[in-house]
Amino acid sequence: MEEGTEELLARLHEKDELISCILDLSHDGIVVTDSDGKILYAGKAMERIVGLIPNKIVGKTIEDLVRVGIIPDDAVPYRALSSKKQESTLLKSRNQKSFVLSTSTPYFDANGKLKYVITNVRNIAELEAMRTEVEAKDTYASKLPELAEIYRSKVVSDLKQHxxxxxxxxxxxxxxxxxxxxxxxxxxxxxxxxxxxxxxxxxxxxxxxxxxxxxxxxxxxxxxxxxxxxxxxxxxxxxxxxxxxxxxxxxxxxxxxxxxxxxxxxxxxxxxxxxxxxxxxxxxxxxxxxxxxxxxxxxxxxxxxxxxxxxxxxxxxxxxxxxxxxxxxxxxxxxxxPLRERPADAAEMVDYFWDKYTQEFHKELTLSEGARTKLINYPFPGNVREIRNILKRLVLLTKGPSVDIKDLGKVTNDHQADHFAADAADASEFKTVMGSFEKDIIKKAYETHGSTYAAAEALGMNQSTFFRRAKKYGII
Ligand SMILES: Nc1ncnc2c1ncn2[C@@H]1O[C@H](COP(=O)(O)OP(=O)(O)OP(=O)(O)O)[C@@H](O)[C@H]1O
Ligand SMILES: [Mg+2]
CATH class of the missing domain: 3.40.50.300 (P-loop containing nucleotide triphosphate hydrolases)
Known part of the structure; x- marks a missing residue:
């Protein structure tokens, strides 16, 4: 069925509305003239940017505006009308505070005849403001990791209060x-x-x-x-x-x-x-x-x-x-x-617990880089509890002043032995070292913590193992 007149008009009206909507809402000022320089359309933004009220200029010619001194005689639409090429100019805005960039583009019909000149006007100061805004957003984005870090430390300190x-x-x-x-x-x-x-x-x-x-x-x-x-x-x-x-x-x-x-x-x-x-x-x-x-x-x-x-x-x-x-x-x-899949936590924990326990036990010790790395790389099957306890033992039981890889073997328990023994002279020497230190460790832990439960917890052992060993060495 052929489209009726009413539908056609409605469709045209809709198209018209869409075009005016685009032109009116454009952030740039838009002026359309015909081939004689008569203004057919001026967008709302013209008033904001150059102070020209659209319905006062529509119907007038560019020449009229030049004559009354509203626009200069070298205004771009004027130039584009005669050169039939795209023309641009940068002029001071009316309030002299910023620049206005105007570009006029000729439009030719199917026969190559000049039909319209479309002029686009934008305020450079506004563009500058937009650029600053965008840049500010970029700076904010680049600061995000820093902000996240501040936020995170706030959460951590709030939790400390609890x-x-x-x-x-x-x-x-x-x-x-x-x-x-x-x-x-x-x-x-x-x-x-x-x-x-x-x-x-x-x-x-x-x-x-x-x-x-x-x-x-x-x-x-x-x-x-x-x-x-x-x-x-x-x-x-x-x-x-x-x-x-x-x-x-x-x-x-x-x-x-x-x-x-x-x-x-x-x-x-x-x-x-x-x-x-x-x-x-x-x-x-x-x-x-x-x-x-x-x-x-x-x-x-x-x-x-x-x-x-x-x-x-x-x-x-x-x-x-x-x-x-x-x-x-x-x-x-x-x-x-597990901690072995959180290497950054493991490294931080070694440093944190080292500082914590050296201060708590008033020990003037330094942890060698080798020992630190060895500790960080240990897979810690007992996870955070184990890393904390091993550092506590290390601080408590080594004499210092420097704590080196060989000192690690002295404070480890059975399942840690392999990792830390690798740097000891040989396995048998390690066993002897372990044997002589085990008694010492168990004794000190028992004296420090007062009960087999607390001492076993501090050493990361279960209480019955602690009890058996303490008995073996005649400590209890
Ligand atoms: N991210 C962390 N920072 C500091 N300390 C931690 C962290 N995670 C755990 N800990 C400490 O490690 C010890 C063990 O943690 P927790 O008791 O929460 O482990 P768990 O998974 O519940 O262990 P289990 O399965 O044996 O009950 C606790 O003393 C805890 O405070
Ligand atoms: Mg638990």
Whole structure:
């Protein structure tokens, strides 16, 4: 069907509107003349740039404007009309404060006859301002890493006010974790933190809490593997009076209730018995729970952060962990990489803990470059806990004044021995050295820390190993 007149007019009108819109909104001033120099169109920006009001000049000729002295006789449209070439000029603006760049371009019809001259007028001062603005943005962009660093140190110092004293966030991977946590503040999420032992799971759980809007509410830390299974449920959910044999008469508020409005940290969630996993799942689903011995549901607002160093997928396969709970907890998983994959953190930690312990123990020691590099390159299977403890031992137990590679072998335990022994004269010598120092180390740690538990923690050993060795050397 042929297009009707109405549709055609509507289409033309639309096209017209589009063209006027483009011309009027153009940041540059635009003037269109016909081949006789008659002004057919003048855009709104002309008034801003050169003080010519469009509807006062449309219909007049360039010659008219020259005659009354509004534009100079060498104005570019005038020149382009006679030269039939593109002409440009740079003139002082009317207020004499800046320059105006005008370019007139002739337009020829299909027969090569001059039809229009289009003149483009722009204020150089405005361009300059734009350029400065763009440059300022560029400078800002180039300063971003610096700003990010300032921001990061602010976050770190804020966290220090919350009792997180040692916090090293240097490696890109750790920075990204902090940034992720910050970007999620305000969202109600459950977190699952995974990572090898000593990578900082417990620390990052606290960081999530302290950076959140729950920071002034309680942070309840429950290590699921440290509490006997039969007590875990009552610890978590609380109980009413006389609900089970041995229960306190007055009943007890559970940790979940204590965490109301705040955060509960379920550490080592992988060790939680299946029956309790179902109850946690229910709580995560509807935010309500019942105390033991009570039928009254209690509603709470608790952020749940769980952590594990076990592979939960394997636990699910083995049937010891509920898949549905895994998915519920897994709204956001934060995977903390091992220290060996965060070399910038490892280097910073060696320096940080070295400074910290030399000051704390008033030791005038210097760490040789070789020893420092050796330490940084050690894969630290015990991660941050191990790096911290090895530096503590190093400072505490070496006499100095300089601490060299050979001194490292003296403060290492079994699994560290290979790495640090490589530079000792030979393996047998290393064994003898180790033997004689082991007694010394264990004795000093026991004297310094007063208990086998604290001394074992400081040495990065488990308590039973410490106890056995201390007994062997007649220290306890
Ligand atoms: N980025 C860090 N900067 C400074 N200290 C850290 C950092 N990460 C961890 N630590 C310290 O290292 C020690 C071990 O960290 P944390 O207890 O959080 O590890 P974890 O992953 O929970 O270990 P586990 O699996 O054994 O429970 C703590 O003393 C903690 O404060
Ligand atoms: Mg932990």
């Amino acid at each position: 009792g997180i004293k040692d916090l090293i966030v240097k490696d890109k991977k750790t920075v990204e974790i902090i940034e992720l946590i910050i970007s999620l503040v305000g969202f109600k999420l459950n977190y699952l933190i995974t990572g090898e032992t000593g990578t900082g799971k417990s620390l990052f759980a606290k960081i999530i809490h302290h950076l959140s809007d729950r920071k002034n509410e309680s942070f309840v830390d429950l290590n699921c593997s440290a509490i006997p299974i039969n007590l875990l449920e009552s610890e978590l959910f609380g109980y009413n009076e006389g609900s089970f044999t041995g229960a306190s008469k007055r009943g007890q508020v559970g940790l979940l209730e204590i965490a109301d409005k705040g955060t509960i940290f379920l550490d080592e969630i992988g060790t939680m018995p299946l029956e309790l996993q179902s109850k946690i799942l229910k709580f995560l689903d509807d935010k309500t729970f019942k105390r033991l011995g009570s039928s009254k549901p209690i509603e709470l607002d608790v952020q749940v952060i769980a952590a594990t160093n076990a592979n939960l997928n394997e636990a699910i396969e083995a049937g010891t962990f509920r898949k549905d709970l895994f998915f519920r907890l897994n709204e956001l998983t934060i995977e903390i990489p």
